[in-house]
Amino acid sequence: MENCLQLQDKVILISGGSRGIGKAIAQTLAELGAKVIITYTGVSESSKQNAENTIAEIKNKNGTAIALPLDVTNEEQCKKIIKEIIDKYGEIYGLVNNAGISIDQLSLRYKEDDWDKVVNTNLKGAFLLSKSALRYLIKQKEGSSVVNISSIVGLTGNPGQIAYTSSKAGLLGMTKTLALELSSRKVRVNAIAPGFIETDMTDSLSDEQQEKLKKDIPLGRVGKVAEIAWTCAFLLSPRSSYITKECITVAGGM
Ligand code: NAP
Numbered sequence: 607m608e609n610c611l612q613l614q615d616k617v618i619l620i621s622g623g624s625r626g627i628g629k630a631i632a633q634t635l636a637e638l639g640a641k642v643i644i645t646y647t648g649v650s651e652s653s654k655q656n657a658e659n660t661i662a663e664i665k666n667k668n669g670t671a672i673a674l675p676l677d678v679t680n681e682e683q684c685k686k687i688i689k690e691i692i693d694k695y696g697e698i699y700g701l702v703n704n705a706g707i708s709i710d711q712l713s714l715r716y717k718e719d720d721w722d723k724v725v726n727t728n729l730k731g732a733f734l735l736s737k738s739a740l741r742y743l744i745k746q747k748e749g750s751s752v753v754n755i756s757s758i759v760g761l762t763g764n765p766g767q768i769a770y771t772s773s774k775a776g777l778l779g780m781t782k783t784l785a786l787e788l789s790s791r792k793v794r795v796n797a798i799a800p801g802f803i804e805t806d807m808t809d810s811l812s813d814e815q816q817e818k819l820k821k822d823i824p825l826g827r828v829g830k831v832a833e834i835a836w837t838c839a840f841l842l843s844p845r846s847s848y849i850t851k852e853c854i855t856v857a858g859g860m
Pocket residue numbers: 621622623624625626627628645646647648649650653654656676677678679703704705706707727731755756757758799800801802803804805806807808
């Protein structure tokens with residue numbers, strides 16, 4: 607069963623895979639035998655340490671993983687990390703555009719600078735990293751796969767999240783265009799729209815906000831990072847070979 611998703615030895619890059627959803631994706635892919643590359647920004651004191659801890663946990667379970675520094679908003683760094691991966695492994699099979707940030711405020715008070723930070727990371731960053739990886743992804747004769755981590759609020763909107771919802775909706779448009787542009791080269795491009803998932807990003811919400819959110823979830827609970835990770839593993843897997851240009855919502859029925 608370990609090989610049921612046929613990801614053994616596949617080289618897969620996960621932007622921001624040092625914690626949260628990205629970490630769970632990295633762990634799941636490594637358990638399935640993939641060669642995983644995660645990234646860290648180094649902006650906070652814990653950033654590099656988180657990445658090192660993730661790599662150590664994966665290696666303890668006999669997985670293959672490395673961590674490299676990356677700021678997805680910087681095109682030179684995006685090109686450099688892809689080059690490093692090609693130099694080390696000779697190929698790349700999969701890309702997960704997971705890196706994301708959220709700065710929340712009502713639109714009337716939203717600062718231009720915060721808009722730029724959020725949209726540049728969540729939307730432009732996914733474009734720059736995809737663009738850098740594409741010339742190698744198209745070389746995979748049996749096909750390759752890109753998964754963009756969007757959000758349910760990119761589909762529904764959410765008061766107080768003007769830049770975040772706009773960036774996540776934009777990511778869905780990007781998913782569709784890339785899927786259409788690359789289908790003839792056997793690169794599949796899909797998105798996941800997670801609902802309310804337990805991570806550092808959602809920990810910052812107050813208890814009251816969290817309780818209110820849970821009431822809107824038909825399954826009556828927040829999601830687990832592993833539930834996003836398994837969906838991502840399926841979309842990366844050759845087992846989903848006839849799925850492209852799709853968005854799977856993983857949100858407990860929201
Ligand atoms: P998280 O715990 O806050 O982790 C965010 C990750 O993104 C970190 O690894 C961080 O790296 C990285 N990152 C931030 N800015 C970056 C940049 N400029 N360049 C490269 N990496 C950068 O977030 P999460 O909750 O796991 O969310 C992961 C993805 O899922 C995001 O795209 C988020 O929008 C989406 N999502 C989350 C939820 C949820 O409920 N949690 C719901 C829907 C969608 P460092 O730690 O090294 O800085």
